[in-house]
Amino acid sequence: MSIESDRAVTDRVYRKVAFRLVPLLFVCYVIAYLDRVNVSFARLQMDDELWFSDVVYGIGAGVFFVGYIVFEVPSNIVLHKVGARRWIARIMISWGVVSGMMALANSPFTFYLLRFLLGVAEAGFIPGILLYLTYWFPAHRRGRITALFLTAIPVATIFGGPLSGWLMQAFDDVGGLRGWQWMFIVEAVPAVLLGLVVLRMLDDRVADATWLTDDERAVVAREVAADDDAKPAAHASVRDTMRSPVIWLLGGIYFAVALGIYTISFWLPTILSRSGVESTVAVGFLSAVPYLVAVVAMVAVAANGDRTGERRWHTAVPCALGGVGLIAVGMTQSSTVLALIALTVAAAAISSAQAAFWSLPAALLSGVGAAAGIALVNSIGNIAGAVSTSLVGVISDATGSTATSLYVFGVVLVLGGALVLTLKKEQVNGAGTRK
Incomplete structure (x- = not known):
């Protein structure tokens, strides 16, 4: 078989894999992210009823x-250890109940209590999916797949x-309940x-995928194994990963x-409301605008990163542009x-930076080292969630504006x-280029 025909077969197999996995994971993340941030809309009514301050x-x-x-x-x-099928299903059901x-x-x-429990219920979902994608897609295909998955964030806002x-x-x-309830x-x-x-549709590993033929499973397994062996920390333990300076960077x-x-x-929503938009429906529709642009931007940036194999500038430039936007x-x-x-500028740039960023740890880790490393990186990043939301509230209450924190x-x-x-x-x- 020629190189061209072999590549065509591999491309066909991966189209089949992507069609099976990505839509389901995408929809799951849309719902997850909506349940995480819908409190930003709820507060437009909760503040009046429960007298919640910005703090x-x-x-x-x-x-x-x-x-x-x-x-x-x-x-x-x-x-x-136990597989993505049962664990992702557990996460989704428990967070749905708490939400x-x-x-x-x-x-x-x-x-505070319910928000804390929601975090406990959802813990591990994003790094779990990012880890799961490394089981199926080699680096030169994973950038675009990861970006498509992460477009769930802007899409959740566009529709949510x-x-x-x-x-x-x-x-x-x-029924005696307020709209936010x-x-x-x-x-x-x-x-x-x-x-x-x-629980019914997700497969833990390539070997479990009965919807692939034996030959198709062999293609995917070969691609992923070659990708793992090429990583500098392919066999790192959990302890080594947690001690790695590059992981903390x-x-x-x-x-x-x-x-x-x-x-x-x-x-x-708060920024738009305080700019003079009074209707909650209008705030909702205007909130979708930045993320419509973000969807296009993040997929385009990730696709170009996969095509060129360049990862650093594809992450650094959107970071800087997003900072200027804020x-x-x-x-x-x-x-x-x-x-x-x-x-719109800020949302598009920061979303593109996020999608491009996840090609970096994925290029360095595999196995249990990837499980710990990706989760640790995501955990450090998510400290920003606690810091940003709380700090904006404190500064906003003290100054009457969110400008300083921005x-x-x-x-x-x-x-x-x-x-x-x-x-x-x-x-x-180079991890993203086709071989």
């Missing part, structure tokens, strides 16, 4: 990440924003149902990226139009882009 909201949004971070590394190690219980929040304490706004307005006072209940149901679908970079992601996710948001948030333009976070993102360039290009570049 209370910021702490509640951030305490989610405490539970998430504490249980993330153990969760990913368990997934690696629906958010309708019971009636004080700062219950708000208008949906949340509509639910809160249409169901307000129905109905929003939590209705948006929790898909997570539980999808958990049951995952990657964690620091992702901290900066996540700082931008969560600042926009949790505060975008600073621009702080300067323009009194104008709806200008703030929306700045939010300036600070913008500078951190620019510094994060600079940190990317300290990685040795021979470690991370």
Whole structure:
């Protein structure tokens, strides 16, 4: 068989694999992310009813990440040992139940408690999926696949924003419940149902995929094995991975990226509302605009990274541009139009940086080392979720504006882009090119 025909066969097999796995994982993440950040829309009504200040909201949004971070590394190690099918299904069903219980929040304490439990329930989902993709896709195919999966974040906002706004307005006072309570209940149901679908449809490993022929399974196994053997830390233990300076460097970079992601996710509706948009439905639709652009940008950047094999600049430049975008948001948030333009630049750039970033740890790790390393990097990054949401709330209450925190976070993102360039290009570049 010629090289060209062999490549065509491999491409066909991977189209089949992608069609089977990516849509299901994508929809799961859309629901997961919506259940994580729909509190940003709920607060538009919760503040009036429960008298939550920016500080209370910021702490509640951030305490989610405490539970998430504490249980993330153990969760990913368990997934690696027991398999993705059962563990991802468990995560989805448990987070769906807790997310629906958010309708019971009636004080700062219950708000904090339920947000913490939601973080515990969801811990390990994202690093688990990122690890799972390394079981199926070699590096030169994984950039685009990861980007497609991560477009669930903007898509969750594109559809979730208008949906949340509509639910809160249409169901307000129905059955004695406020609109924000109905929003939590209705948006929790898909997570539980999808958990049951995952339990039935997801395969733990390539060897379990009965929907592939023996020859097709052999193609995938060969590609992934060759990719793993080429990694500098292919056989690293959990202990070695946790001690690796490069893993902590990657964690620091992702901290900066996540700082931008969560600042926009949790505060975008508030920024638009305070710019003069009064209707919750209008806020929902306007919130979708930055993420429509983000979907296109992140897929384009990731595809170009796969084509060229260049990883550092594909991460560093969007980081810096996202930082500039956040600073621009702080300067323009009194104008709806200008703030929306700045939010669009920031969301597109930061989303692209996130998608490109995950090619970096995936190029260095495999096996149980990847399970621990990817989870650790994600955990360090998600500290930004607790820091950003809480700090924005405190600063906003003290100054009456979110501008100062946006300036600070913008500078951190620019510094994060600079940190990317300290990685040795021979470690991370070239992994994405076709052989």
